[in-house]
Amino acid sequence: MERITITIDDDLLEKFDQLMELKGYANRSEGIRDAMRQMLADQQLDSDAHAHCVGCVVYMYNHKERALSSRLVETQHQHHHIPAATLHLHVDAENCVEATILSGAVHEVRMLADQITAQTGVKHGRLHLIPTDQDAGD
Numbered sequence: 001m002e003r004i005t006i007t008i009d010d011d012l013l014e015k016f017d018q019l020m021e022l023k024g025y026a027n028r029s030e031g032i033r034d035a036m037r038q039m040l041a042d043q044q045l046d047s048d049a050h051a052h053c054v055g056c057v058v059y060m061y062n063h064k065e066r067a068l069s070s071r072l073v074e075t076q077h078q079h080h081h082i083p084a085a086t087l088h089l090h091v092d093a094e095n096c097v098e099a100t101i102l103s104g105a106v107h108e109v110r111m112l113a114d115q116i117t118a119q120t121g122v123k124h125g126r127l128h129l130i131p132t133d134q135d136a137g138d
């Protein structure tokens, strides 16, 4: 591990320290390391659509909406070569939230997540991607 010295404006450092405290970081170094990892991950995901990643797509839907539950399952079956595991929460009498973990090349994971969240009746869809060091093999 290397020790580095960096120069930061007082205002920026003050805001960063406040954020670190709010998020519960034990020290600045860990916060800066996380920020660097996030920048590198974003760059990797943006620059290589064939890189391997895991993605978590989270979305809400009304399970009483006609055929929507089965359409969501059907969408995953149509792309069964992309590993997917779904956690389901019954939020209230009508609404469900699902978190589906997907594994594959960035372009495949984005495509399947888009097909899930673009279904009529699906709300608040968000995808979070994490790059891995695996070869996507596609």
Ligand code: NI
Pocket: 063, 088, 089, 090, 091, 095, 096, 097
């Ligand atoms: Ni449910």
